[in-house]
Amino acid sequence: MLRVVKVRLYPNKKQKQLIHKTFGSCRYVYNMLLDAKIKAYECGDNLSAYELKKRLVPMKNAEDGKFLKEVDSTALQNSVLKIDIAYKNFFRRVKQGGAVGFPKFKSKHNSHQSYQSSTATIKNSKLKLPRIGEIKTKFHRGEIIGKVKTVTVSCEANQYFASINYEDGKKEVIGTNNGKSLGIDVGVKVFAYTSENKPINPTKEHDLTEDIKKMIKAQKSLSRKKKGSANRAKAKMRLAKKHLKIKNKRNDFLHKISNKLSENQTVKVENLQVKNMSKKAKGSIENPNMRASAKSGLNRSILQQSWGKFFELLEYKLKRNGGELIKVNPKHTSQKCSRCGHISKGNRLKQAQFICTKCSFSANADYNASVNILNSNAVGTTVKAS
Numbered sequence: 275m276l277r278v279v280k281v282r283l284y285p286n287k288k289q290k291q292l293i294h295k296t297f298g299s300c301r302y303v304y305n306m307l308l309d310a311k312i313k314a315y316e317c318g319d320n321l322s323a324y325e326l327k328k329r330l331v332p333m334k335n336a337e338d339g340k341f342l343k344e345v346d347s348t349a350l351q352n353s354v355l356k357i358d359i360a361y362k363n364f365f366r367r368v369k370q371g372g373a374v375g376f377p378k379f380k381s382k383h384n385s386h387q388s389y390q391s392s393t394a395t396i397k398n399s400k401l402k403l404p405r406i407g408e409i410k411t412k413f414h415r416g417e418i419i420g421k422v423k424t425v426t427v428s429c430e431a432n433q434y435f436a437s438i439n440y441e442d443g444k445k446e447v448i449g450t451n452n453g454k455s456l457g458i459d460v461g462v463k464v465f466a467y468t469s470e471n472k473p474i475n476p477t478k479e480h481d482l483t484e485d486i487k488k489m490i491k492a493q494k495s496l497s498r499k500k501k502g503s504a505n506r507a508k509a510k511m512r513l514a515k516k517h518l519k520i521k522n523k524r525n526d527f528l529h530k531i532s533n534k535l536s537e538n539q540t541v542k543v544e545n546l547q548v549k550n551m552s553k554k555a556k557g558s559i560e561n562p563n564m565r566a567s568a569k570s571g572l573n574r575s576i577l578q579q580s581w582g583k584f585f586e587l588l589e590y591k592l593k594r595n596g597g598e599l600i601k602v603n604p605k606h607t608s609q610k611c612s613r614c615g616h617i618s619k620g621n622r623l624k625q626a627q628f629i630c631t632k633c634s635f636s637a638n639a640d641y642n643a644s645v646n647i648l649n650s651n652a653v654g655t656t657v658k659a660s
């Protein structure tokens with residue numbers, strides 16, 4: 275089955291230059307063709323992925339596009355495909371009525387740069403990238419990588435990484451599950467709550483409070499530095515490092531809990547695309563310029579922003595163990611009594627506690643919701659009248 279692993283790269287000076295040259299070339303191609311796509315769209319025309327790809331050839335042959343011939347050609351092609359994906363995602367979100375951001379142009383000032391190669395290989399325990407060569411790579415111990423499909427090279431906070439997608443040659447199911455079904459309610463107060471009446475929260479090891487303090491400090495320090503100065507560049511790098519640390523710690527947390535939960539056969543969660551996230555805490559990691567009162571909510575907020583990623587990891591790991599993630603309709607999960615089925619706003623007079631106005635059933639509100647989720651049908655399925 276297809277697997278993915280992220281490894282750290284240690285390119286030398288020359289290789290770093292070539293990697294950044296590829297980032298720049300991909301960005302150039304992306305922005306030029308996104309512009310063409312938007313202009314065509316405004317004239318009522320649709321440029322398909324195929325048509326966009328065809329335009330690469332004249333771009334490479336143009337006097338001002340010669341540099342494109344010097345980088346990994348599959349990286350440029352994948353960059354073009356990303357335009358199509360961005361557009362498809364855009365229209366999907368429009369259809370769902372969610373908050374819609376039009377596909378954006380890429381900036382070289384973005385702290386996270388990346389490109390995707392389709393012809394990278396592994397040689398001598400090193401990642402070999404077309405046009406760049408073998409790069410010193412830190413593989414995790416005991417890791418056996420099969421046939422490499424795609425590699426996404428990225429740079430963040432001056433550190434280089436590769437996400438390697440590969441086929442491990444093994445059958446779909448590599449583990450076994452315990453045959454159990456579980457409902458999970460993701461919440462504002464706790465990260466998640468299970469129908470086994472257990473909260474899932476980050477332990478001290480994954481607590482972000484101190485890291486967030488440092489990040490805010492780095493943000494403030496940056497805002498005091500003069501634009502264009504060397505000190506500002508240094509401060510920017512320090513901030514990027516803090517961001518990266520938070521991201522890594524959060525991902526580690528998500529991996530650990532999804533590993534544990536994937537021991538089950540079926541896990542049911544709410545379909546978050548449908549769920550109204552009005553209770554979502556304010557503030558985000560991308561925007562740390564917030565009032566002090568919002569800071570306390572940031573730890574939670576960062577984790578809440580990762581629910582999508584959590585479900586993604588969980589789904590992948592459940593499948594690996596022959597299990598399944600089922601997304602259910604979130605309607606009434608918090609107001610419905612999990613014992614008698616009575617639905618009323620009156621059941622939730624207290625935020626943390628559920629008390630049924632009909633049968634007097636009383637329970638932790640998140641626990642009640644997780645049981646309802648466990649008993650719900652998958653989104654899109656209709657219940658047959660019996």
Ligand SMILES: [Zn+2]
Pocket residue numbers: 611612613614615616630631632633634635
């Ligand atoms: Zn009841």
